[in-house]
Amino acid sequence: MNAGRNLGPVSQVPFGEGRAFGVDGEQVAVFRLRDGSLRALSAVCPHKGGPIADGTIDQDVVLCPLHQNAFRLDTGCSTTGAEPLTSYDVQIDNHQNIILRISAR
Amino acid sequence: MTATLGNRQRGPLPKGKVPQGKVPQGKPNARRRLVVIGNGMAGARAVEEILARGGAEQFTITMFGDEPYGNYNRIMLSHVLSGEESDADIFLNSLHWYQDNNITLHAGVRVERIDRFTKYVFANNGHVVPYDVLIIATGSQSFMPPMDGLYTPSGSIKPGVFTFRTIDDTRNMVQHARNGDDPDRERRAVVIGGGLLGLEAARGLQSHGIDVDVVHSGGHLMNAQMGPDGGAILRRSVEALGIRVHTGSRTTAVLGTDKVTGVRLRDQPDIGCDMVVVAAGIRPNVDLAVLSGLHVERAIVVDDQLRVVDEDDIYAVGECVQHRGEVYGLVAPLWEQAVVLADHVTGSDTSSAYLGSRIATKLKVAGVEVASMGLHGPERDTDEHIVFSEPSRGVFKSIVIRDNKMVGATLLGDSRKVAYLTQAFDKGLPLPEERIALMFDLGGPAEEQGVAELDDDAQVCNCNGVSKKSLVDVVKGGCNTVAGAMDATRAGKGCGSCKLLVKQVVEWAADGAVEEDPAASYYVPGIPLDKPSLMAAIRKQGLRSVSSVFAALAPGRAEDAKSKMGLASLMKMMLADQYIDERDARFINDRVHANIQRDGTFSVVPQMKGGVTSVQQLRRIADVAEKHSIPLIKLTGGQRIDLLGVPKEDLPQVWADLDMPSGYAYGKSFRTVKTCVGKDFCRYGTGDSTKLGIEIESRFQGIEAPAKLKLAVSGCPRNCAESLVKDVGVVAVEGGRWEIYVGGAAGAHIRKGDLLATVEDPEEVKVLTGRFMQYYRENANWLERTYSFVPRVGIDRIRAVVVDDAEGLAAGLDAAMQASVDSYVDPWTERDDPLTPGQFRTSLPLTVLPQVPVR
Numbered sequence: 008m009n010a011g012r013n014l015g016p017v018s019q020v021p022f023g024e025g026r027a028f029g030v031d032g033e034q035v036a037v038f039r040l041r042d043g044s045l046r047a048l049s050a051v052c053p054h055k056g057g058p059i060a061d062g063t064i065d066q067d068v069v070l071c072p073l074h075q076n077a078f079r080l081d082t083g084c085s086t087t088g089a090e091p092l093t094s095y096d097v098q099i100d101n102h103q104n105i106i107l108r109i110s111a112r
Numbered sequence: 113m114t115a116t117l118g119n120r121q122r123g124p125l126p127k128g129k130v131p132q133g134k135v136p137q138g139k140p141n142a143r144r145r146l147v148v149i150g151n152g153m154a155g156a157r158a159v160e161e162i163l164a165r166g167g168a169e170q171f172t173i174t175m176f177g178d179e180p181y182g183n184y185n186r187i188m189l190s191h192v193l194s195g196e197e198s199d200a201d202i203f204l205n206s207l208h209w210y211q212d213n214n215i216t217l218h219a220g221v222r223v224e225r226i227d228r229f230t231k232y233v234f235a236n237n238g239h240v241v242p243y244d245v246l247i248i249a250t251g252s253q254s255f256m257p258p259m260d261g262l263y264t265p266s267g268s269i270k271p272g273v274f275t276f277r278t279i280d281d282t283r284n285m286v287q288h289a290r291n292g293d294d295p296d297r298e299r300r301a302v303v304i305g306g307g308l309l310g311l312e313a314a315r316g317l318q319s320h321g322i323d324v325d326v327v328h329s330g331g332h333l334m335n336a337q338m339g340p341d342g343g344a345i346l347r348r349s350v351e352a353l354g355i356r357v358h359t360g361s362r363t364t365a366v367l368g369t370d371k372v373t374g375v376r377l378r379d380q381p382d383i384g385c386d387m388v389v390v391a392a393g394i395r396p397n398v399d400l401a402v403l404s405g406l407h408v409e410r411a412i413v414v415d416d417q418l419r420v421v422d423e424d425d426i427y428a429v430g431e432c433v434q435h436r437g438e439v440y441g442l443v444a445p446l447w448e449q450a451v452v453l454a455d456h457v458t459g460s461d462t463s464s465a466y467l468g469s470r471i472a473t474k475l476k477v478a479g480v481e482v483a484s485m486g487l488h489g490p491e492r493d494t495d496e497h498i499v500f501s502e503p504s505r506g507v508f509k510s511i512v513i514r515d516n517k518m519v520g521a522t523l524l525g526d527s528r529k530v531a532y533l534t535q536a537f538d539k540g541l542p543l544p545e546e547r548i549a550l551m552f553d554l555g556g557p558a559e560e561q562g563v564a565e566l567d568d569d570a571q572v573c574n575c576n577g578v579s580k581k582s583l584v585d586v587v588k589g590g591c592n593t594v595a596g597a598m599d600a601t602r603a604g605k606g607c608g609s610c611k612l613l614v615k616q617v618v619e620w621a622a623d624g625a626v627e628e629d630p631a632a633s634y635y636v637p638g639i640p641l642d643k644p645s646l647m648a649a650i651r652k653q654g655l656r657s658v659s660s661v662f663a664a665l666a667p668g669r670a671e672d673a674k675s676k677m678g679l680a681s682l683m684k685m686m687l688a689d690q691y692i693d694e695r696d697a698r699f700i701n702d703r704v705h706a707n708i709q710r711d712g713t714f715s716v717v718p719q720m721k722g723g724v725t726s727v728q729q730l731r732r733i734a735d736v737a738e739k740h741s742i743p744l745i746k747l748t749g750g751q752r753i754d755l756l757g758v759p760k761e762d763l764p765q766v767w768a769d770l771d772m773p774s775g776y777a778y779g780k781s782f783r784t785v786k787t788c789v790g791k792d793f794c795r796y797g798t799g800d801s802t803k804l805g806i807e808i809e810s811r812f813q814g815i816e817a818p819a820k821l822k823l824a825v826s827g828c829p830r831n832c833a834e835s836l837v838k839d840v841g842v843v844a845v846e847g848g849r850w851e852i853y854v855g856g857a858a859g860a861h862i863r864k865g866d867l868l869a870t871v872e873d874p875e876e877v878k879v880l881t882g883r884f885m886q887y888y889r890e891n892a893n894w895l896e897r898t899y900s901f902v903p904r905v906g907i908d909r910i911r912a913v914v915v916d917d918a919e920g921l922a923a924g925l926d927a928a929m930q931a932s933v934d935s936y937v938d939p940w941t942e943r944d945d946p947l948t949p950g951q952f953r954t955s956l957p958l959t960v961l962p963q964v965p966v967r
Contacts (some may be wrong), residue, residue, distance in 0.1 A: 021948040023659075023696025024703075027955040034956065041659065041671065041696070050955065058712040058955035061700040061760075065638075065671035072700040072708050077673070 011106035017045070017099050025069065027060035031109050035095055036060035038069065038080060046080040047097035047107055053090035143172050146457070147233055147241055149223045149400065150249030151177025153186055154430025154446045156205055158247055161454030163213055170458060173215045174241055176233070178250075179278060180220030182206045187443060187575055189282045190309075193316030199279055226404035228423065245457055248401060248412060248420070248428040252394035252441065253277060257304070260365035260376075272372030273388045276313050285313075288387060289320035299323060301387035302375045304363050306333040310391035311477045314355050317389070325356040325383050327363050327375070329392075337473060338522040339488035341501065342508045345524055349480045349506040363388075394441055396432045411439045416465040418453040429453050436468050445469035447577030472534045474527060474574050474610065480506065483530040485537045487512045487520030495519070498547050509551045516543055518550070531563070531613055535570045563613075563620040572617055573610045578603035580617055587621035590633045590642025594618045623904045635894055636679055638672025639665050643893065647686060656690060658683065658697035677702075678894035681780055681816045685889050688935040695948050704952060705939040706763055707778035712956045714763060715756040717777035718770050719813070722787040722805035722825075723751025729772065736769045750784035750822060752777065761954050764943035773938045774814065780895070781816045782885070785809040786824040788832035799844025801827035804874045808842075808881060814939070815932045818892040821885060836864050839898040840881050845870070850877050854884055854910065855902025863899045866907035869915045883922060884914050886929040 012030050017039065020026045025038040027050045034050035036059040048069065050059050057073035064070075068077040068086060076089040083092035096108040146162070148155045159173060167173070177183070181203070188202035210217040218235060225234040232242050254275035256262065264270050274285050289301075299322045303314045306328025314324045326333075332343025333350065347357050358380060365376040366388055374384040396411035407413045407421040411434035418433070420426045429449045431441055440446070448469055455464035472485035489512060490497040496513040505525060511533070512520035518536045523529070529551060535541060536550070543550060566572075568581035578601045586600040597618045598604045604611040635643040639661065646665070655661050658679045662671045680697040701707055706714035718733060733753055737745050743757035752775050758766055767774075776783050787805035791797030805825035824833035825842040835841030837858035843851045849870050856865030869880055887910065892901040902910060912918035914925075946952060 019949055021695065021950075023694065024948065025955075026950050026953060036955070055710065056712075058700075058708075060955035061703075061708065061712070063673045063676050063699060064696070065673040065676075067670075068673055070673045073710060075674075 011096075011098065011108045013100075014105040014107055017103050017105050020045075020105070023064065025060040025062060025064065027058065028107070030107055033093075033109055035107060035109075036062075036069075037097060037105060037107070038064055040064070040066055040080070042066070045097045045099060045105065047095035048078060048080065048083050049093040049095075052076060053085075053092065059092065143170060144244035145242060146171035146173045146245045146247070147243035148173065148175045148247045148249060149226075149233065150247075150251055150430070150432070151175050151179070151181075151183050151217065151219065152249060152251045152430070153183065153204070153443060154251060154432075154450065155247065155249030156183035157447060157450040158249060158427075158429050158453050158457075159213075159215065160205075161450045162458055165454050165458040165460040167454070167458050168213060171245070173213070174218070174243075175210070175215055176218045176221050176223045176235060178220070178222050179280070181279065182209065182217075182219070184279055185575075186277075189276070189279065190312035190316050192279070192282050193276075193285060193313065194319040195286075195316075199283065202279075223400060224403075226400065226406075226426070228404065228406070228426065231425065244425065246426045247453070247457070248406075248426065248432060249430045250397040250400060250432045252396050252431040254281075254390060255393040255395045256390060257363070257392045259363050261368070262366055264370060270366055270368065270372055271370070272368070272386055273366060273390065276309055276389055276391050277394070285317070285387075285389065286320070289317060289322055300325070300383075300385040301389060302327055302363070302383055302385045303389045303391055304375075305391035305393065306330065306357065306359065307336060307391065307393070308334060308473075308475060308477055308482075310389075311350060311355075313389045313391050314350075315353065315477075315479060317387075318353065318355065322387070324354075325358060325385070326350070327358045327361055327377060327383075329360070329362050331360050333357065333359065334477070334482070334484075337482065337484035337488075338524070339510065341499065342488070342510060342522045342524055345501065345503050345506060345508040346477075346480060346482070348503055349525065352506070353479065394431065396434075396439060398432060401428075401432070408434075410434050416452075416467060417456045418449055418466060419456070427453050427457060435466065438468055440469060440471070442471060442473060442574075444571070444574045444577055445471070470538055472537060472571075472574065474530055474534070481523070481525055481527040483521070483523040483527045483533070485521050485534060486518070488522060489520075496547070498551065500551055511547070511550055513543060513547070518543060531566050531570060531572070535567050538570070539567065563616045566617075572613050573601075573603035575610070576602040578614075583614065583617045584621040587618055590644055592618075592622040592633050596633070623906055635682065636672070636675035638662070638670070638675035639679075640667065641665065643682075643891065647682070647890070650683065650686065656683070656687060657692035657694050659694055660692075677780070678818075681818065682894070684816050685932065688931040695951075701778040703948075704760060704763055705774055705778065705942070706758065709756060711757075712954075713757045713759050715754050715777065716758050716763070716766055716770075717748065717752045717754050717775035718772040719775040719809075720752050721809040721813075722785055722802055724787070724802060724806060725753075732770060732772070736766060739769060740766055748777065748784075749786075750777075751786050752784060759954060761952050763952050764946070767940040767943045772940075774940045776814050779814075779816065780819050781814055782812045782821045782823075784822060786822070786833045786838070788826050788828075788830075790827040794827060796830060797827035797844070798846060799827050799848070799850060800874075801825040801833065801842070801844055804842065804850075804877060805833075807874070808878060811878060811933060812882065812885065812929075814936055815885070815889075815929075817885065817889050819895050819897045821898070823881070834858065837862070838865065840884060841865050842877055842881070848872070850874065852877060852880055852884075855898045855907070857897065857899035861897075861899050863903075866902055868907065868911055879926065880914060882929045882933075883925045884910065886925040886932075887914055887921070890925070890928070 014028050020039040023041050025036045028035050036048050036050040038046045052059055052071040054076050057071040061072045062069040070077050077086045078092050083094035098106045100106050182205050184203045191197040192199050222236045223233050224236050232240050234240055254277045275281050301317050301322050301324050303310045303326045306326045314326050317324050332340045333346050361380050362378045363375050364378050367374040372388050374382050376382050398408045401408050401412045412428040412432050413421045413434050414428050418427045420428050430446045449466055452464045452466040455461035474483040498511045500509040507526045508524040510522045517540045521533045566580050569579045572578055572580050582601050586597050591597050594615045604614045633642045635646050653664050663669050676697040677699045684691045706716050742755045746754040748754050785805040785808050787802045790800050790802035821839045823840045824835040824838040826833040826835040827844050835843045837856040841853040851870045852868045853865030854868045857863045913921055
């Protein structure tokens with residue numbers, strides 16, 4: 008499935024934070040970096056099911072709030088030895104909406 | 113600006129020479145020209161000291177060095193010889209350093225003449241360089257005692273004969289030791305000279321598998337540093353290493369026609385060898401000074417400002433100098449001279465004076481610890497001489513006392529007391545009645561005491577002239593690794609014999625908080641600064657938000673997720689209402705003012721000051737728990753009611769229904785004050801602990817800190833509120849007084865708090881509690897609880913700052929705490945007006961919550 012899903016205005020996600028979305032049965036955490044670009048990862052930490060969207064981020068990684076496991080925002084790979092998160096293709100369209108492609112990259 | 117040595121009228125130029133580096137005429141601020149002859153330890157150190165005093169702005173600097181290198185640590189050559197260090201390791205300043213400091217270096221160029229009248233120096237490569245200020249640091253060269261057969265018929269030094277002074281000498285020896293022309297040749301070396309350098313050379317050659325004899329003209333080894341008894345013990349230790357020692361004998365000839373085959377000794381049989389190392393002392397290099405008409409006796413004569421006698425603009429420093437009749441051949445005096453010289457050359461302290469050095473050497477010679485100062489033995493009938501000798505262990509200690517002052521000491525094989533003795537020698541300290549205490553630590557934690565009893569200005573590293581205070585200062589500046597302190601001060605970078613003492617001083621200064629990782633001193637991992645430097649940078653640059661700190665201070669301006677929470681807490685503490693609160697810098701708990709649980713739900717703790725509640729509060733909490741189907745209601749250790757399992761999106765409604773302030777069970781912040789029943793009901797209570805606890809909690813509610821703060825107030829010494837194991841614990845004692853304990857814990861760590869003070873009234877308790885917490889907030893590491901912080905800093909120091917105001921910080925601490933108190937806003941008031949879009953939106957939309965089983 009290649010058509011992107013429109014998740015609504017990007018303003019739902021504050022700069023430097025993440026918000027969770029349910030998309031086609033997947034839970035996706037969408038992050039808006041401080042530079043304005045978006046990243047999307049699966050929203051449930053593979054370690055103990057922590058809410059990834061509640062994590063603290065920088066330009067590179069998100070820290071799960073439960074046990075501070077770190078995951079790369081672009082690939083979902085963990086830098087702390089946890090299993091990886093799925094990463095999703097996410098864009099902002101011309102109307103400032105979040106467009107998410109659920110087919111995993 | 114001080115009285116400068118200004119640009120004098122320069123005389124006519126010498127014929128046929130084009131001067132280099134002419135200063136543009138008519139520029140009032142044209143920098144003066146500083147020329148340094150000599151690029152060894154003294155010359156380079158003098159320049160470093162000058163640069164440290166802003167010399168780069170005052171001078172254009174040109175250096176001449178006879179050796180074709182940057183400058184290196186000559187003391188370490190024995191380590192290079194033995195293979196412990198590579199020759200690259202011993203460089204103090206590489207060629208880059210000269211470039212970075214805009215120093216023109218003529219390496220491998222020798223200055224042949226100084227014209228004091230026209231103020232030019234003439235180099236052997238044709239360079240003619242004008243100077244306004246000249247520093248001579250030509251050092252010494254090896255002394256070649258007269259003996260036959262040193263030279264081949266063609267006039268060059270006979271192959272196999274070496275001096276031991278320069279890095280090239282050392283390399284040549286290593287090369288010779290490693291690959292003789294003939295693999296079957298006898299690998300045997302004779303070292304001429306049984307002083308420090310000779311023994312080091314002998315030991316270094318041994319490491320190449322060479323058989324070594326030391327021939328020494330004196331009656332015993334190291335006769336400049338010790339008396340015959342010590343010398344005899346040292347000889348035993350050296351011979352135990354397999355080095356043969358011949359004392360009281362001179363080498364009269366080197367044998368062999370085209371290369372060394374042996375040496376001839378006076379009154380002793382010849383020794384066959386293929387290598388001779390001459391280490392028979394040094395002579396100052398004064399040819400240039402003599403030729404140029406400077407005042408030279410044994411060496412270049414200087415006054416107390418290191419100025420060459422009768423010269424206005426020429427200074428000299430190091431081993432080429434004679435000061436008050438003394439010529440030094442050690443490194444420590446050279447550091448002291450360089451400081452005074454730089455003070456005068458730059459004009460930064462024209463009252464500075466060099467009064468000579470008291471020579472106390474502390475070395476490791478051929479693996480044997482040797483320390484020596486002052487007299488080797490008694491000279492007058494009234495001198496006391498205390499000697500301890502244990503030849504089998506190679507230990508010898510001798511102390512000479514005159515008029516109850518220590519005038520000399522020799523220590524061999526055990527230098528544990530050397531720091532104390534050096535100080536007693538330097539300062540003329542009164543000595544213990546029991547003289548044996550000078551030599552041995554009688555009971556008590558020896559090393560601790562040894563370091564603690566050292567004066568601030570006691571020299572720890574003699575090679576690089578590093579005092580205890582310099583080390584303590586860098587530790588206090590946040591450098592808490594031994595390696596870092598050594599890098600910062602250069603302590604231990606000379607002969608290395610002081611490394612143990614350096615380590616002890618650093619550990620003592622850091623109160624045991626020595627880390628092995630430099631990053632350990634960073635307050636947060638993403639900003640390479642310790643807390644004081646970080647706070648200073650934030651203030652200096654007027655940074656007000658976490659993102660601005662990353663932009664200004666982080667490597668590559670990169671944000672770092674792991675650093676955000678700590679920075680947010682620190683800046684809120686520093687700036688109070690001036691802090692620009694970026695929500696993304698907060699941990700989730702601080703974004704939604706509740707404590708995240710393992711299933712992503714949150715727990716809510718309403719404020720209940722001092723653990724005292726009411727019918728109305730209880731009824732409301734019960735109603736809210738019922739309405740929201742709170743799965744678990746729990747009493748906490750801090751005497752609060754905890755409502756667990758609240759979904760994120762329900763938080764605003766739960767708070768609204770509660771309509772109570774937050775109880776702060778989720779932050780790195782002031783949390784709760786636990787109290788006992790106090791005196792209204794308790795049969796034993798002596799103080800109104802309940803009232804005081806409520807007042808403390810009302811005042812300090814919610815202030816952020818490097819880690820959580822849990823407090824308690826007990827109304828009597830029975831301590832029902834467990835005050836002795838709290839971050840701050842207060843106990844009412846008989847007579848209406850209150851004890852304040854700090855640094856207690858009873859969680860993962862058990863620690864009884866230290867008594868900070870006993871005060872007369874509750875108001876004073878509140879002042880000192882606030883002042884202590886502010887001192888902790890400003891000085892603790894991120895996530896460092898008080899039970900670590902208090903022992904790290906030491907209760908005595910904390911008491912001095914907080915109670916006695918010994919450093920004059922109290923008013924500032926009180927004001928800073930007051931600013932935090934004044935800017936406090938209850939976070940639960942955000943419920944009606946979320947600060948960010950979706951602040952309370954669930955992050956686990958498809959999961960049925962809570963997942964925690966309901967009891």
